[in-house]
Amino acid sequence: MGMTMTQKILAAHAGLDKVEAGQLILVNLDLVLGNDITSPVAIKAFKNMGKEQVFDKEKITMVMDHFAPNKDIKAAQQCMMCRDFCGGQEITHFYDVGQMGIEHALLPEKGLVVSGDAVIGADSHTCTYGALGAFSTGVGSTDMACGMAIGKAWFKVPSAIKFELKGKLNRYVSGKDVILHIIGMIGVDGALYKSMEFVGEGLASLSMADRLCMANMAIEAGAKNGIFAVDDITKNYVRAHSDREPAVYQADADAVYEKTYEIDLSQIKHTVAFPHLPENTHTTDEIEEIKIQQVVIGSCTNGRLEDLKAAAEIMQGKKVAKGVRCIVIPATQRIYLEAMEAGYLKTFIECGAVVSTPTCGPCLGGHMGILAEGEKAVATTNRNFLGRMGHVTSEIYLASPEVAAASAVTGKISAPEEVL
Amino acid sequence: MKFTGKVIKYGDNIDTDVIIPARYLNTSDHKELASHCMEDIDTTFVSRVQPGDIMVGGWNFGCGSSREHAPIAIKASGISLVIAKSFARIFYRNSINIGLAIVESEQAAEAIQEGDTITADLDNGILHNETTGEEYQVEPFPAFIQTIIENGGLVESIKNGSIK
Ligand code: SF4
Numbered sequence: 001m002g003m004t005m006t007q008k009i010l011a012a013h014a015g016l017d018k019v020e021a022g023q024l025i026l027v028n029l030d031l032v033l034g035n036d037i038t039s040p041v042a043i044k045a046f047k048n049m050g051k052e053q054v055f056d057k058e059k060i061t062m063v064m065d066h067f068a069p070n071k072d073i074k075a076a077q078q079c080m081m082c083r084d085f086c087g088g089q090e091i092t093h094f095y096d097v098g099q100m101g102i103e104h105a106l107l108p109e110k111g112l113v114v115s116g117d118a119v120i121g122a123d124s125h126t127c128t129y130g131a132l133g134a135f136s137t138g139v140g141s142t143d144m145a146c147g148m149a150i151g152k153a154w155f156k157v158p159s160a161i162k163f164e165l166k167g168k169l170n171r172y173v174s175g176k177d178v179i180l181h182i183i184g185m186i187g188v189d190g191a192l193y194k195s196m197e198f199v200g201e202g203l204a205s206l207s208m209a210d211r212l213c214m215a216n217m218a219i220e221a222g223a224k225n226g227i228f229a230v231d232d233i234t235k236n237y238v239r240a241h242s243d244r245e246p247a248v249y250q251a252d253a254d255a256v257y258e259k260t261y262e263i264d265l266s267q268i269k270h271t272v273a274f275p276h277l278p279e280n281t282h283t284t285d286e287i288e289e290i291k292i293q294q295v296v297i298g299s300c301t302n303g304r305l306e307d308l309k310a311a312a313e314i315m316q317g318k319k320v321a322k323g324v325r326c327i328v329i330p331a332t333q334r335i336y337l338e339a340m341e342a343g344y345l346k347t348f349i350e351c352g353a354v355v356s357t358p359t360c361g362p363c364l365g366g367h368m369g370i371l372a373e374g375e376k377a378v379a380t381t382n383r384n385f386l387g388r389m390g391h392v393t394s395e396i397y398l399a400s401p402e403v404a405a406a407s408a409v410t411g412k413i414s415a416p417e418e419v420l
Numbered sequence: 421m422k423f424t425g426k427v428i429k430y431g432d433n434i435d436t437d438v439i440i441p442a443r444y445l446n447t448s449d450h451k452e453l454a455s456h457c458m459e460d461i462d463t464t465f466v467s468r469v470q471p472g473d474i475m476v477g478g479w480n481f482g483c484g485s486s487r488e489h490a491p492i493a494i495k496a497s498g499i500s501l502v503i504a505k506s507f508a509r510i511f512y513r514n515s516i517n518i519g520l521a522i523v524e525s526e527q528a529a530e531a532i533q534e535g536d537t538i539t540a541d542l543d544n545g546i547l548h549n550e551t552t553g554e555e556y557q558v559e560p561f562p563a564f565i566q567t568i569i570e571n572g573g574l575v576e577s578i579k580n581g582s583i584k
Contacts, residue, residue, distance in 0.1 A: 022559060023562075024559075024561070024562045024564075024565050025562075026564055045575055048575050048579070049575050049578040049579050050578075050579045051578070138510075139510075139513060140488060140510060140513060140514050140517065141488070142488065142514070142517040142518070142573075142574055142575065143513060143517060143574075145574075145575070146517075146574050146575075146578060146583075149578050150578060150583065150584060152583075154516070154564065154565065154568075156512070189480065192480070192506070192508075192509065193506075193509055222509070224509060
């Protein structure tokens with residue numbers, strides 16, 4: 001019986017020739033991640049372990065992104081605790097205001113993850129790096145502490161679902177539409193415990209930004225990880241961002257998959273997830289008029305340069321509708337700078353949108369755009385749970401940057417074609 | 421690793437809010453958490469649970485928030501082992517990490533009834549139902565998971581050097 005991509009990476013990092021679904025193994029880690037919310041808890045657990053030193057100061061990263069720049073005193077205290085710890089331990093990859101970005105956009109950009117790595121992060125969207133052909137998954141703070149102490153984590157080897165992609169995406173349709181379509185199809189627990197493995201000739205039409213967005217939302221289907229087969233697009237991306245060579249793990253021809261779905265990318269339409277679950281998907285051609293009060297373009301799902309470019313192209317020369325607040329959040333400092341140089345930020349500001357410094361901000365209802373009672377928002381984020389962006393009666397509609405930009409212009413949920 | 425205890429059984433989708441409601445998360449005191457364990461669906465749990473008892477659940481046990489307080493409350497209430505048809509992923513990790521033994525078996529979770537007495541031998545992966553005489557095979561725990569549980573969790577195991 002052969003192994004899946006995920007199983008091969010896990011076996012290699014556990015020093016085993018072979019692993020099977022269900023097996024419990026101890027895995028050597030290439031990177032351990034935490035943010036300003038989860039790291040303080042892990043730092044306390046680390047101290048309880050009686051450890052003086054982290055296992056490897058190059059292989060730990062902390063990113064101050066959720067409530068930073070500090071939104072209140074508690075947030076400031078938490079960041080201070082991380083800063084002091086990383087300073088004391090001489091942790092190389094500590095990213096504070098000025099260098100930081102949203103963690104899952106920042107790590108690939110900084111070249112901290114390459115194909116074939118095994119990564120844990122005390123943040124559920126750590127699954128994002130599967131786009132690079134790495135195994136990465138979200139864990140709790142105790143796991144992070146253990147990772148910092150000994151560079152290892154235990155795992156139950158997951159079984160997998162295969163997504164065989166073919167065809168090409170239509171114009172103004174992107175990775176976000178594909179992953180929302182898939183979650184709508186299999187449900188929020190459709191891949192519980194499992195790996196989602198993306199392969200096939202359709203990959204060629206998916207940019208790294210599309211793939212990062214799709215792997216990011218694997219957790220929204222309950223998956224342990226999402227992972228993409230490594231191709232030239234991956235290798236070129238990795239080589240442009242890191243000195244380390246990508247390690248390619250292909251699934252065996254006789255790898256066992258619990259299920260295989262064929263997805264024809266050319267059939268994917270603009271897809272929107274209605275409140276309050278990512279599985280409540282509808283395509284824009286089948287929905288009635290839904291007026292909105294806020295648009296958020298950003299987050300670890302869709303705050304990359306490609307996303308801002310797509311939104312700017314649609315909004316160019318138009319105005320944000322009256323009564324709508326449009327908030328654009330480049331996911332990292334570098335994206336911010338590049339978007340500025342490319343003129344996208346100017347476009348947004350001229351349209352009447354605001355552009356924020358990188359932060360998670362409104363994505364988790366932290367700051368920078370909280371919703372009032374009964375308000376509706378279109379967001380390019382990944383979760384539309386009850387109350388996630390503000391008041392419990394507010395509503396979040398998850399969509400692509402293209403749909404979000406069009407909706408900002410019309411003031412209601414709209415397909416990009418409506419404003420072009 | 422062997423446990424013997426009486427069964428307290430629940431249904432599917434027992435979420436972490438039911439196991440320990442968010443209103444009690446302002447403490448991390450294990451005893452205090454245990455004193456509210458399961459109270460939103462079963463007000464009798466706290467008074468009838470005996471040290472060593474075994475909790476049995478259905479599908480997706482421990483779903484919802486990733487709070488580590490949930491397995492802590494169960495363990496501190498005296499439960500020695502949880503058997504369920506399936507566990508939510510992060511609850512599963514958190515249980516092992518805080519030293520609560522946990523076993524997945526559709527067959528056992530289906531067959532075992534409230535009040536049965538179960539002897540679990542996790543080295544060999546055998547659950548024996550003393551009440552009905554039935555036996556269920558489960559995946560035995562590998563050595564390092566046993567080490568974590570025997571030492572009372574991941575933090576302790578690393579502290580005393582039994583996991584390096
Ligand atoms: S942008 Fe949102 S989903 Fe992503 S890491 Fe931040 S809070 Fe989490």
